[in-house]
Amino acid sequence: MVERSSRLPSQRQVIELLEGEFARAGYDIEDVVIDTSARPPRIAVVADGDDGLDLDTIAALSRAASELLDDLDTSPYVLEVTSPGVDRPLTTPTHFRRARGRRVEITLTDGATVSGRLGDCGDETVALVVREGSRADLAVHEIALSTIVNAVVQVEFSPPNPRELELAGLAGEET
Numbered sequence: 001m002v003e004r005s006s007r008l009p010s011q012r013q014v015i016e017l018l019e020g021e022f023a024r025a026g027y028d029i030e031d032v033v034i035d036t037s038a039r040p041p042r043i044a045v046v047a048d049g050d051d052g053l054d055l056d057t058i059a060a061l062s063r064a065a066s067e068l069l070d071d072l073d074t075s076p077y078v079l080e081v082t083s084p085g086v087d088r089p090l091t092t093p094t095h096f097r098r099a100r101g102r103r104v105e106i107t108l109t110d111g112a113t114v115s116g117r118l119g120d121c122g123d124e125t126v127a128l129v130v131r132e133g134s135r136a137d138l139a140v141h142e143i144a145l146s147t148i149v150n151a152v153v154q155v156e157f158s159p160p161n162p163r164e165l166e167l168a169g170l171a172g173e174e175t
Contacts, residue, residue, distance in 0.1 A: 090151040096121040119168035
């Protein structure tokens with residue numbers, strides 16, 4: 001009888017083992033959380049892609065991750081592959097690019113808070129479609145990423161304003 005190790009892989013080991021397979025499928029590993037206090041222990045892999053993750057993609061990534069992790073000599077664990085969730089702060093140019101067309105709330109280094117629809121995103125700036133003036137006219141403001149302290153996607157329950165989408169560079173596209 002072979003005795004199995006009671007150890008789990010480290011976060012780094014999981015990332016190194018899975019990142020190639022996830023990248024081939026078009027997804028990035030955003031984070032790996034290993035919870036040894038749960039019973040059984042839990043390995044959560046947070047992944048994201050340009051088009052987000054749907055349930056079929058999560059299932060396929062879970063199967064691939066499970067096959068790769070099963071080759072390790074570890075104790076039993078529960079594997080979860082998930083998306084970052086709407087409450088994840090936007091911290092990299094890639095996060096902002098993937099949130100293009102969504103409403104966001106941004107806190108700037110001067111303490112000001114601005115909300116609007118995210119438009120074009122570069123490596124150093126983002127465009128934000130905002131309402132301004134007493135008539136709530138729409139305007140596009142360029143914001144340097146270096147001036148953003150915090151940014152989060154806002155949940156919307158109504159369809160986006162077509163003019164906002166047009167100014168965000170998404171006319172005729174679904175967000």
